[in-house]
Amino acid sequence: MDRHKGNVTNFTEEQMEWLRPIKDHIATSMHMGRDDFEFSPFVEKGGLGKARQLFLEGLDPLLDELNTRLLTLFHANRLICNIYTVIFLEF
Numbered sequence: 001m002d003r004h005k006g007n008v009t010n011f012t013e014e015q016m017e018w019l020r021p022i023k024d025h026i027a028t029s030m031h032m033g034r035d036d037f038e039f040s041p042f043v044e045k046g047g048l049g050k051a052r053q054l055f056l057e058g059l060d061p062l063l064d065e066l067n068t069r070l071l072t073l074f075h076a077n078r079l080i081c082n083i084y085t086v087i088f089l090e091f
Contacts, residue, residue, distance in 0.1 A: 015054050018045065022063070026070045032063055 011019060021041050026032045037048035052059055 012054075018042075018051060018054060019066075022066060023070065026067060027074075030071060030074070031067055034060075034063075 022032050025036060029036070034048055036042065037051055042048075042051065046053075055062055
């Protein structure tokens, strides 16, 4: 991630157990905010309090970066699909 440029970020297994559903949530909802920790599957794991405990001050910047990166990928893929459709529908 940007805050770790040049360094490998080593997340703990417990952090990874949170990052996977965060990624999935962003992929389906297009955003992940602090309020989303009040819902499943996060609330069953301890909600926002547990997430803050695991990621400390890095939680908000991490969410911002994940939201930005995953949405950028989504929009890039959508653009590619639109171009692909136009090319093949016209020929």
